[in-house]
Amino acid sequence: MKAMVYQAPYRVDVQEKDIPRIEHPNDAIVRVTRAAICGSDLHLFHGMMPDTRVGTTFGHEFIGIVEQIGSSVQNLQVGDRVMVPFNIACGSCWFCARGLPSNCHNVNPNATAVGGIYGYSHTCGGYDGGQAEYVRVPFADVGPSVIPDWLDEEDALMLTDALPTGYFGAQLGDITEGDTVVVFGAGPIGLFAAKSAWLMGAGRVIVVDRVEERLAKAREFAHAETMNFGHHRDVVVALKKATDHLGADVAIDAVGAEADGNRLQHFTATKLKVQGGSPIALNWAIDSVRKGGTIGVVGAYGPMFSLVKFGDAMNKGLTLRMNQCPVKRQWPRLLEHIRAGHIVPRDVITHRFALDDIAEGYHVFSDKLDGCIKPVIVPSGI
Incomplete structure (x- = not known):
């Protein structure tokens, strides 16, 4: 697959990587249909986050289609359109049980503070993110939700981090x-x-x-x-x-x-x-x-x-x-606001880049060129 790859501060490119595989019975593999570059991705891009390793794929805001599920996944089916919160959480630890999935204790070996986050350095668990054609989603029965039929896909993308x-x-x-x-x-x-x-x-x-x-x-x-x-x-x-x-x-x-x-x-x-x-x-x-x-x-x-x-x-x-936002906890109320027309999340999107052009996307966003406020990444063939 094609994926964004971190090379050094201010240097990213697109490379071929192996398509991720099921590593645990509760994993899912999601084919990414939309991703975004977040302002906090720029902290990684600028070399601000410790233990951001060469070869890492960024991207904690993404939606997609379920391509494969592990043997114990019950809440998703192949073909489901899903939005995935940036928090990776087990759903059962002391913190998850108290509504704090962003502080999950079981998904990050460095979890003195933050839990797991997609594509956000080994400080946050070392998970590859969604600025790629495919991504592995751990604890697939806990994080992802099926996108309602009435919800625009770019509104759903904004629900994975920025809006919540x-x-x-x-x-x-x-x-x-x-x-x-x-x-x-x-x-x-x-x-x-x-x-x-x-x-x-x-x-x-x-x-x-x-x-x-x-x-x-x-x-x-x-x-x-x-x-x-x-x-x-x-x-x-x-x-x-x-x-x-x-x-x-x-x-x-x-x-x-x-x-x-x-x-x-x-x-x-x-x-x-x-x-x-x-x-x-x-x-x-x-x-x-x-x-x-x-x-x-x-x-x-x-x-x-x-x-x-x-x-x-x-x-x-x-x-x-x-705190880091407990994303999924915000979804029921935000979906009500979106459906009622109180907020149109996709209205903040200003730019769309092909995955092949993601280095240019980072450059434009980082330097605030061309009035860029929120860039979206579209994988090849979408």
């Missing part, structure tokens, strides 16, 4: 009616977080970014106010002025490890790699939210030390909530 993660970010903010919510980052997850904030009763939503095309999308798609931090000497002061000098009730960090803004922190995180990421967006969230406010963090950070302003958070009495 944005929705989860708003959930973590514990939004109450009338709250002012500030979202840091106008990528797909930030856009979905902003849109979800309205569904949870927000009275005002402000999205912060520096890319004008993304801010325009935030106004069009999420009906949010926007703020370009590049136009302000101090974005925290600007946000305080915009919120009666009190601060927002809720802040959502939808940026993570490669936040830009403070050159020193960005350099120590992305160049020297002495931090688990550049915590600029998180520190802005801590500074700009009101005393007693809440911060939801869904931006991805590496498992290393970061210079977070924890003392300020403590003295302001803030509530910080964070």
